[in-house]
Each structure stands twice: as C-alpha cells, then as structure tokens.
Amino acid sequence: MAKFPVVTLKVGDNPDSPMSTRYPPMTGLTQEQFTHLHDRAYEAMDQGALGEASQHFAELLQHRPDAAHYHYMRGLAHKYLMDWPTALRHNLRAIELGNGKNEAEHWNAAIAATALGQWEQARQLWKACGVRIDEGSGPIDDDFGVAVVRLNPWHGGETVFMRRIDPVRARLLNVPLPESGHRFGDIVLHDGASTGTRFDGDRQVPVFNELERLVPSGFQTFAAFVSCDSPADLKDLLAASAPGIGFAEDWTGSITYYCLRCSYGAPHKHSENADNQWQPERNLGIAAQSRLSVEKLLEDWAAKGAGRSIEGIETRELAAPEPEEGSAWWCGPEDEEDAEEGGA
Known part of the structure; x- marks a missing residue:
C-alpha cells in the first residue's frame, strides 16, 4: 500500500552488514518471533495503526539498534503522528546508519526540522536532497510554484490551491470551507510526495497532503x-x-x-437548473x-x-478534524493501485 522500504527477512544475511535483517545473537527472540514482530510492524503501518506500528518498530530497535530501515520506519510513523522531535531523531539516525544513501530519510528529516522551525538544520537537509535553497538564514521564503493541497486528508480532504514558499510550506490561495478549520492565507505544512495532479487552468500541478497548519491567517x-x-x-x-x-x-x-x-x-428556494444555464x-x-x-x-x-x-x-469558526488511527490516509491512488497489483 504505502511506498516505504519493506525489508524481507531471510536466513543467511551478512550479520556484519548495517542493513542485515538477520536477528543478532542474544536478543531473547527466536528467528520466528523476530520475523513475526517485523511483519506485525509493517502490517500496522499499512493499516494506519500508527501508535501500534511505532511500538513494534521501537521493540525491533531494541534488538536491532543499528538497523537504519527500522529507524526510518519509526520516524515515518511519527511523521504521520505529527510528533516532530521523534520523527527528526529517528530519520537523522537512519541517515547516519545508512551513510546518507536514502533520499527519503533526508526528506522526512527535513520535513520534521521545518515543522520544528529548526531552520539551519532544515536548510542543510534540503540541500542534501538536491533542493535549491537560498543562502540566507532563518525561515525559507521563496517561490516554489503553485500546487494543490488536500486539507485534513484523514477526513474528507477538501482541495485548494496554494503557493509553496519552501519545499513543504505553502500559503493557501483559496477560501476553504469553514468545516475544514482553515482560512485563506494560512501557512500549512504538506508532505513531500505528491498524490496526484490537478489542472490549474494552464497546466497540471501536483497535489500534496497537508500535514499540519503552521500559521493561522488573520482573515x-x-x-x-x-x-x-x-x-x-x-x-x-x-x-x-x-x-x-x-x-x-x-x-x-x-x-x-x-x-x-x-x-x-x-x-x-431550490430551482432547477439546466446544464449551462x-x-x-x-x-x-x-x-x-x-x-x-x-x-x-x-x-x-x-x-x-x-x-x-x-x-x-x-x-462560522470550526476546528480542523483531528486525525484518527485506522486509515492509511497518506496513500495516494498510485499506492492503492500498487497494493491491488501486489506491490509493496
């Protein structure tokens, strides 16, 4: 369903490799128990049970503290829980253990640093991702173009246009419905991977899932x-x-x-309206x-x-609906198609 690195356990991996999936000796778990725990962690993530997934990945890390993929996955769970300190910590550890080879870990660490307002670190991480960032300091305030954001993707997901001021922060350009808990001019944090495209009148632009409202508008x-x-x-x-x-x-x-x-x-009074009338x-x-x-x-x-x-x-003034567990709301149509075809 979701696009994250699913690691298949098998006997005979090189135990000295940092990405080895062979359970180390003296962990207190048999190979079968470790494999079961591994499978349960990924299944919980697939089902949107983020708290359960985090717990399982934490337990896996007790036995494999230097497994970069488990740090990445726990960081991913906490990204969608909007627990930014934990997400940042585990993604930075995954980067360290993976020798900086996995771009996804850099992106998720950069998103977390941005959410926390840790601008020096965020700038360094975006540059490591190959994203063009100005040489200033403090918050990034540039023009990354117009895109579409799906507000509260865990609850209906009204879509509005936005102007991106950095790789994952944007200002809303439409007037959202009050039920969304958002306003024109809000600055929102959005995910790094698009979940489709939308025509803006001139061309197709990417659609991103909102993660969090960072700065409420005064309107x-x-x-x-x-x-x-x-x-x-x-x-x-x-x-x-x-x-x-x-x-x-x-x-x-x-x-x-x-x-x-x-x-x-x-x-x-309701009146009937013919097409184009x-x-x-x-x-x-x-x-x-x-x-x-x-x-x-x-x-x-x-x-x-x-x-x-x-x-x-x-x-009306309404609060944005809170995320609820049990739905992998971060998955786009392509992810669902992959799942139906047997993809990871």
Missing part, C-alpha cells in the same frame, strides 16, 4: 449569499475590493456535494478581517447594478 471566512442576473455581475463582484478584504471566490460551481445555503440555514443565486466564500468589510464590499456592488441583491452573510 475570517464569511459565506455570502447573493443574487445577480448575469456572469458579468458576478465578475464585477469578484474583481471588487474594499478595506479588510483578502479574497472572494464563487463557491457555487466548485462546491456541489451539498446545498451550502441549507447548511447555513439561509432562506431560499446561468444560476442567479450565488454562494461566495469571502476572506475578510471583519463582517463590516464584507458588508461594505457587497453593498457597494449591489448599488452599482440592477438585479443585484444580498440575501445573507454568515460566518
């Missing part, structure tokens, strides 16, 4: 319900500006899996510093055109 999220007679009216609204407004976008076409107005209790009722997501900013924006827009009306402004 609130408002849902505005308006009505207008034409796409030109809507275009005017989306292009308008007012003090305290960060960004406004039309949620009507992009959020279709439930009636947004019903979810907010906004009074309205203009829908006057529009649901907007607006990032703003205050409700007064939203009211000013909408009132100015409504006053400048016939047939424009404001039907409601609502806001």
Whole structure:
C-alpha cells in the first residue's frame, strides 16, 4: 500500500552488514518471533495503526539498534503522528546508519526540522536532497510554484490551491470551507510526495497532503449569499475590493456535494437548473478581517447594478478534524493501485 522500504527477512544475511535483517545473537527472540514482530510492524503501518506500528518498530530497535530501515520506519510513523522531535531523531539516525544513501530519510528529516522551525538544520537537509535553497538564514521564503493541497486528508480532504514558499510550506490561495478549520492565507505544512495532479487552468500541478497548519491567517471566512442576473455581475463582484478584504471566490460551481445555503440555514428556494444555464443565486466564500468589510464590499456592488441583491452573510469558526488511527490516509491512488497489483 504505502511506498516505504519493506525489508524481507531471510536466513543467511551478512550479520556484519548495517542493513542485515538477520536477528543478532542474544536478543531473547527466536528467528520466528523476530520475523513475526517485523511483519506485525509493517502490517500496522499499512493499516494506519500508527501508535501500534511505532511500538513494534521501537521493540525491533531494541534488538536491532543499528538497523537504519527500522529507524526510518519509526520516524515515518511519527511523521504521520505529527510528533516532530521523534520523527527528526529517528530519520537523522537512519541517515547516519545508512551513510546518507536514502533520499527519503533526508526528506522526512527535513520535513520534521521545518515543522520544528529548526531552520539551519532544515536548510542543510534540503540541500542534501538536491533542493535549491537560498543562502540566507532563518525561515525559507521563496517561490516554489503553485500546487494543490488536500486539507485534513484523514477526513474528507477538501482541495485548494496554494503557493509553496519552501519545499513543504505553502500559503493557501483559496477560501476553504469553514468545516475544514482553515482560512485563506494560512501557512500549512504538506508532505513531500505528491498524490496526484490537478489542472490549474494552464497546466497540471501536483497535489500534496497537508500535514499540519503552521500559521493561522488573520482573515475570517464569511459565506455570502447573493443574487445577480448575469456572469458579468458576478465578475464585477469578484474583481471588487474594499478595506479588510483578502479574497472572494464563487463557491457555487466548485462546491456541489451539498446545498451550502441549507447548511447555513439561509432562506431560499431550490430551482432547477439546466446544464449551462446561468444560476442567479450565488454562494461566495469571502476572506475578510471583519463582517463590516464584507458588508461594505457587497453593498457597494449591489448599488452599482440592477438585479443585484444580498440575501445573507454568515460566518462560522470550526476546528480542523483531528486525525484518527485506522486509515492509511497518506496513500495516494498510485499506492492503492500498487497494493491491488501486489506491490509493496
């Protein structure tokens, strides 16, 4: 399922090799017991049971303290637990034991160092991965292009565009639904491996899983319900500006899996809409510093055109859903295909 180095135990490995999988003498385990523990650790990881996987890899390391692959795997489990000190410690040890040959260990160590704000170490690790990093100090603040992030991938996974400011940190460019617990302008930490692609209007860009929100935005999220007679009216609204407004976008076409107005209790009537027919009722997501900013924006827009009306402004503040064990949410479609075909 997941793409991590699965080591197959076999009798006859060179016991002097740092990657040897032959259990050492005097461990208190038979070969059969050690193999069973090894298998249980990888199975727990496959099933998304991160706490159990960590425990098993810790026990394996008691018997094989210099096994780089077990340090890597325990570090991986703690990356997805968002336990950054432990993830960093085990990935650095895996790098040391593996003589710096495995790029995945460098990437995961760099992600953990970035999450911890250990910038000198993070910069060194990114450079070891072959990533271009400026020669400054402190947080990396560059332009690594636009990509898509799957927010809370363990719970639904709303996707929004983001601008990457370093290899795994990015600023959100869309207005996420309040249910995501995120806001326009949040800085999030995302995983290093993409889980697909999305068309951004010009080209295909990678999709990454979010790991954690690092810096909350100062903007609130408002849902505005308006009505207008034409796409030109809507275009005017989306292009308008007012003090305290960060960004406004039309949620009507992009959020279709439930009636947004019903979810907010906004009074309205459902009307049938044929394909390609203009829908006057529009649901907007607006990032703003205050409700007064939203009211000013909408009132100015409504006053400048016939047939424009404001039907409601609502806001909610919700916490992001916490990860739960039992799902390997970090796996992308390619990983699932590999599993179905018998891949590791």
